[in-house]
Amino acid sequence: MAKESVVRNNIWKWLVLALIAVVSIYVCNPPSEKLRFGLDLKGGTSFTLGVDTDKLRESIVAANPDLADKPERVKEIIEKTLTGCDERIIQVIRRRVDAMGTNEPVIQGMKDHRLLVQLPGVDEEVRKAAKASLQSAAFLEFRLTHPKNDQLIGKLLARDVAPEGYEKSGSGYKRTAKWAELSKTAGYAARLAAFETPDARYSFMLEDNGDGTYAPNFVARSTTPRVTGEDLVSAAVQRDPTSGQLSIGFKLSGEGGRKFSELTRNYKPHGAKNPSSDRGRQLAIILDDALISAPVINSEIGSQGEITGRFTPVEAQKLAAELNAGALPAPMKILAETSVSPTVGEDAKHAGIVAAALGFALVALFMFIYYWYAGLVADVALFLDFALLPTALVVCANVLGVFAHDPSMGGGGSMQLPVLTMPGIAGLVLSLGMAVDANVLIFERIREEFAAGRVAGTAIKNGYGRAFTAIFDSNLTTILVGVILFVVGTGPVRGFAITLTAGVVISMFTAVVVTRLVFDHCVDPNRAKPFKMMQFFKKPN
Numbered sequence: 001m002a003k004e005s006v007v008r009n010n011i012w013k014w015l016v017l018a019l020i021a022v023v024s025i026y027v028c029n030p031p032s033e034k035l036r037f038g039l040d041l042k043g044g045t046s047f048t049l050g051v052d053t054d055k056l057r058e059s060i061v062a063a064n065p066d067l068a069d070k071p072e073r074v075k076e077i078i079e080k081t082l083t084g085c086d087e088r089i090i091q092v093i094r095r096r097v098d099a100m101g102t103n104e105p106v107i108q109g110m111k112d113h114r115l116l117v118q119l120p121g122v123d124e125e126v127r128k129a130a131k132a133s134l135q136s137a138a139f140l141e142f143r144l145t146h147p148k149n150d151q152l153i154g155k156l157l158a159r160d161v162a163p164e165g166y167e168k169s170g171s172g173y174k175r176t177a178k179w180a181e182l183s184k185t186a187g188y189a190a191r192l193a194a195f196e197t198p199d200a201r202y203s204f205m206l207e208d209n210g211d212g213t214y215a216p217n218f219v220a221r222s223t224t225p226r227v228t229g230e231d232l233v234s235a236a237v238q239r240d241p242t243s244g245q246l247s248i249g250f251k252l253s254g255e256g257g258r259k260f261s262e263l264t265r266n267y268k269p270h271g272a273k274n275p276s277s278d279r280g281r282q283l284a285i286i287l288d289d290a291l292i293s294a295p296v297i298n299s300e301i302g303s304q305g306e307i308t309g310r311f312t313p314v315e316a317q318k319l320a321a322e323l324n325a326g327a328l329p330a331p332m333k334i335l336a337e338t339s340v341s342p343t344v345g346e347d348a349k350h351a352g353i354v355a356a357a358l359g360f361a362l363v364a365l366f367m368f369i370y371y372w373y374a375g376l377v378a379d380v381a382l383f384l385d386f387a388l389l390p391t392a393l394v395v396c397a398n399v400l401g402v403f404a405h406d407p408s409m410g411g412g413g414s415m416q417l418p419v420l421t422m423p424g425i426a427g428l429v430l431s432l433g434m435a436v437d438a439n440v441l442i443f444e445r446i447r448e449e450f451a452a453g454r455v456a457g458t459a460i461k462n463g464y465g466r467a468f469t470a471i472f473d474s475n476l477t478t479i480l481v482g483v484i485l486f487v488v489g490t491g492p493v494r495g496f497a498i499t500l501t502a503g504v505v506i507s508m509f510t511a512v513v514v515t516r517l518v519f520d521h522c523v524d525p526n527r528a529k530p531f532k533m534m535q536f537f538k539k540p541n
Helices: 001-008 011-029 053-063 071-082 088-099 124-135 149-157 188-193 254-267 315-323 343-371 373-401 422-435 437-451 457-487 492-522
Strands: 044-051 106-111 115-120 141-145 166-169 172-175 202-208 211-220 232-238 246-252 283-287 290-293 305-308 334-341
Touching: 001 457, 011 373, 011 492, 044 124, 044 232, 053 071, 053 124, 053 188, 088 106, 088 115, 088 124, 088 315, 115 124, 124 334, 141 211, 141 254, 149 211, 172 305, 188 202, 211 283, 232 315, 246 315, 246 343, 254 283, 305 315, 334 343, 343 373, 343 437, 373 422, 373 437, 373 457, 373 492, 422 492, 437 457, 437 492, 457 492
Parallel strands: none
Antiparallel strands: 044 115, 044 334, 106 115, 141 283, 166 172, 172 211, 202 211, 232 246, 246 305, 283 290
């Protein structure tokens, strides 16, 4: 009757075990679609981005020369610009990455306005395009040139002067060998913008002619009404059927169309603010503080227009994608870049699988040889650790996601498995070795109970009861370490933390609950003969 009572009391434990098994089957089926591998196993490129505060500072000073001697005021503007910008940066970068067609990208925000972008399985061409796109602010502006732009340029080119880092070449300038080094020096953007300007309301800007030369223009620092990329609804690549030249067709919002219409209407030939001229003003199209083109306004333009320039097909598609994604609130720079070839990733995956399989086999063999029947029960639990691990990974991902949300690691109520990385496999192998620790403690306690003359039922009950405290304490400390690693770590470190935590949680369940179920159903509680076990140390102290 006592054994029948134990069996009835264990029904709920069997139900929990069945539920965990069903969830594991669900989240892993089909494996080819549910298993996701990180860059170190699949290959690809990883970028760590950060706000380029130096470039942002130069841009602010170039647009407002009076702030050149007011560093505290510039610092205030930078802080205001960066306040609450992280979510906007993630949204823009995500739209740009999605436009590249990359499968399962990982975009994760970090501290200090930094961002981790992982692009699994991309080739060299996509990597280069992604690198350029991720650093582009894509801030679009439409500004007017100086009313006497042509005369000012003519007088400038008639003199033997050139901006820093350039030299005269025909009707424009070309870069010297020192340009690359000079352009990285502090204050270069502000010095270039101030070159030979007629007054502080205008900036000196160079338009790329596509042949290695640059045409000078004097562009207003601000134009009323102000039309920017924030007014943009969509952008698409267009090709002139006659010339074959590529351009970017754009569509503005209702308010943006109204402002653009007012701007072009006022400055077309004989417009309200250009009444005495047969020629319209030039409209400078500026992207990321670089002059793309400066076409003449010939007529009023409504909510649709085009950006002309010397674009290659790749450049045109990239520009359209960036404009559609929106402008970043601040310029970004790449702080770190890591690339892993698919071959190296496949080798790492194979090595990880071999290590896990070998670890499983050696641990299982040792437990069976040393503890015989009890070791076989532990091996069943060890097998269930792998079979039930998917459920533990999903649960741990959602629990740990409360402390630090990471889309690549699931969480947020998702039933998705976390991305598996090489450190993640290491976490699995480590938890595999630790999985039998609990069984070892329990079996040694059971050995002591048998040695004290107790029958199997009492020995098993006391063995589990007296070992539980040590098992719980050791596993709890490991889980706490996993939580800390997940919160403070990123990428692969979080992969290690989540697999280690999940492995510990599920191994504790199988070691304490499942093995007890097997003993309760398969061992006669009145058995007096001790379980057969090896003992290297006959008199442990």
